[in-house]
Amino acid sequence: MMMNENWVLACAADDIDEEDLIRFDHGDKTFCIYNTEKGFYATDGMCTHEDEHLESGLVIGTVVECPLHQGRFDIPTGKALGAPVCVNLITYVVKKEDGNIYLNID
Amino acid sequence: MSSIVIVGGGQTAAAIIHDLHELDYQRDITLISEESYLPYERPPLSKKYLAGELTEESLLCHSAQKYQEMGVNFLLDSRVDSLDRNNKRLTLNDNQQMGYSKLVLATGSRVRRLSIPGHDLKGICYLRTIEDAHYLQRVFKRGKRLLICGAGYVGLEVAAIAVTMGMNVTVLEMENRILNRVAGPELAEFYSNKHKQSGVEIINNIKITAFSGTEYVDGVICNNGQKYSANMVLVGVGVLPNQELAEQAGILVDNGILVDEYCCTNDPNIFAAGDCTNHYNFIYRRRLRLESVQNALGQAKVVASELSFAEPLFTESSILEDRIRTSYNELPWFWSEQYDLRLQTAGLSQGYETTVIRGDIASQSFTLFYLLNDRIIATDSVNDSKVFMLSKSLISEGVQVDAEQLIDREINFKKLSKILLSQ
Numbered sequence: 001m002m003m004n005e006n007w008v009l010a011c012a013a014d015d016i017d018e019e020d021l022i023r024f025d026h027g028d029k030t031f032c033i034y035n036t037e038k039g040f041y042a043t044d045g046m047c048t049h050e051d052e053h054l055e056s057g058l059v060i061g062t063v064v065e066c067p068l069h070q071g072r073f074d075i076p077t078g079k080a081l082g083a084p085v086c087v088n089l090i091t092y093v094v095k096k097e098d099g100n101i102y103l104n105i106d
Numbered sequence: 107m108s109s110i111v112i113v114g115g116g117q118t119a120a121a122i123i124h125d126l127h128e129l130d131y132q133r134d135i136t137l138i139s140e141e142s143y144l145p146y147e148r149p150p151l152s153k154k155y156l157a158g159e160l161t162e163e164s165l166l167c168h169s170a171q172k173y174q175e176m177g178v179n180f181l182l183d184s185r186v187d188s189l190d191r192n193n194k195r196l197t198l199n200d201n202q203q204m205g206y207s208k209l210v211l212a213t214g215s216r217v218r219r220l221s222i223p224g225h226d227l228k229g230i231c232y233l234r235t236i237e238d239a240h241y242l243q244r245v246f247k248r249g250k251r252l253l254i255c256g257a258g259y260v261g262l263e264v265a266a267i268a269v270t271m272g273m274n275v276t277v278l279e280m281e282n283r284i285l286n287r288v289a290g291p292e293l294a295e296f297y298s299n300k301h302k303q304s305g306v307e308i309i310n311n312i313k314i315t316a317f318s319g320t321e322y323v324d325g326v327i328c329n330n331g332q333k334y335s336a337n338m339v340l341v342g343v344g345v346l347p348n349q350e351l352a353e354q355a356g357i358l359v360d361n362g363i364l365v366d367e368y369c370c371t372n373d374p375n376i377f378a379a380g381d382c383t384n385h386y387n388f389i390y391r392r393r394l395r396l397e398s399v400q401n402a403l404g405q406a407k408v409v410a411s412e413l414s415f416a417e418p419l420f421t422e423s424s425i426l427e428d429r430i431r432t433s434y435n436e437l438p439w440f441w442s443e444q445y446d447l448r449l450q451t452a453g454l455s456q457g458y459e460t461t462v463i464r465g466d467i468a469s470q471s472f473t474l475f476y477l478l479n480d481r482i483i484a485t486d487s488v489n490d491s492k493v494f495m496l497s498k499s500l501i502s503e504g505v506q507v508d509a510e511q512l513i514d515r516e517i518n519f520k521k522l523s524k525i526l527l528s529q
Contacts, residue, residue: 019520058495058520067491068448069399069441083121083403084147086168 023055048087114212115139118380118402120167125410152263189355215345215381224317248272253336257284261342266444362395367433379405450494453484
């Protein structure tokens with residue numbers, strides 16, 4: 001698969017604490033960038049259940065929990081892990097280069 | 107003949123269907139619901155939906171199309187009148203009969219009604235169904251006077267919306283403080299102040315003895331002899347479990363349908379889940395009847411697992427290989443939205459010894475810890491989601507805590523909870 005050149009600088013790797021996430025907005029889209037034990041990841045920022053941004057969510061291992069109704073997602077795959085969330089999060093490819101995190105936005 | 111029949115069309119039923127689908131369950135599922143709507147989320151009815159901020163469609167747990175894709179048969183506006191356990195057969199209100207292999211009772215709760223004089227006057231509102239919410243939406247208008255009987259979650263949530271809408275609101279509460287059943291005095295005082303600042307009148311220690319009015323209710327009469335007039339009256343004094351169908355069929359009930367940790371009743375072919383059950387909680391070591399979405403979803407998951415487990419021929423065998431039989435053992439938690447306050451409660455606080463507060467009540471962002479024997483047994487968090495989420499493990503693991511550390515905001519709470527959990 002050809003990776004296009006649509007890399008956007010999201011933040012410095014150090015901006016995100018271990019086992020944590022930050023919000024990243026770009027244009028009219030909003031994302032969450034995660035720093036997990038398995039590496040850096042990115043997903044859409046909004047929970048797929050209700051109108052809540054995951055930026056205040058809790059990261060435990062590679063799972064993010066929505067602060068509103070505790071819906072949980074697997075960060076690397078975006079998979080909804082159980083009620084009340086049943087729609088997966090869209091994930092985006094990230095790369096770490098020179099201490100920075102880049103997001104690949106289609 | 108349908109294989110699984112679910113009686114009840116609320117969030118529990120929707121979750122069971124979803125979970126069975128995730129487990130690739132192959133046999134027929136039929137859902138019988140008294141309601142006219144497909145299963146929907148009930149909590150928004152006293153929150154954003156009542157305020158007109160959500161569409162009806164967004165309340166649905168799943169769309170009609172999704173159910174079709176999952177192969178679920180639906181009977182709405184249908185009531186099960188009797189259950190014949192010997193012949194594994196249900197009789198519906200239109201005399202239709204339906205057999206089952208396994209039955210799930212997810213009959214939920216109904217509102218407790220005040221049967222005092224005047225109770226049959228028109229316009230006395232309760233809030234449980236979408237139709238109830240629609241009625242309130244129609245009659246709520248700026249400048250109108252609303253009396254709310256009962257200062258529990260529903261009463262207070264509606265008070266917040268009504269006063270924000272410009273209505274004149276008075277809440278009448280029987281006990282000596284609001285949220286008496288679910289929260290301690292500090293939280294009650296905080297919410298009381300918030301409501302009063304917002305223009306809601308709260309009167310405690312008052313009991314309604316009659317509704318007044320000729321055809322329509324025009325107020326209430328109380329035990330202090332006073333009449334309170336209003337354009338409309340909302341009653342929110344709790345719910346009762348719908349256990350009658352089970353009881354009549356010889357299923358054991360006691361403040362809910364009795365189930366074991368696998369949500370099974372005394373009949374091995376009949377499960378029960380959600381608001382209607384009475385079940386043992388291993389954290390608090392007592393039986394509970396919970397009125398919460400958490401319980402609905404948690405028990406639904408166990409039921410789906412049990413139903414799949416019982417019929418290995420009809421489930422993807424690869425899934426079975428990884429199957430570990432899990433019992434229902436979750437920490438109860440609840441939430442409420444009033445004004446700009448998000449209240450999230452973890453655990454049950456009854457029987458606490460002391461409380462400590464992390465954060466700042468004035469800033470409207472804090473967590474109240476309920477302690478017993480140096481352990482957190484419950485927390486009430488207002489606009490403090492991270493601490494709420496982290497507290498859940500601290501409560502269910504029963505870790506010993508140092509109250510001073512809990513409230514020290516110099517200490518990162520996530521780091522602290524990790525340390526406490528590793529002890």
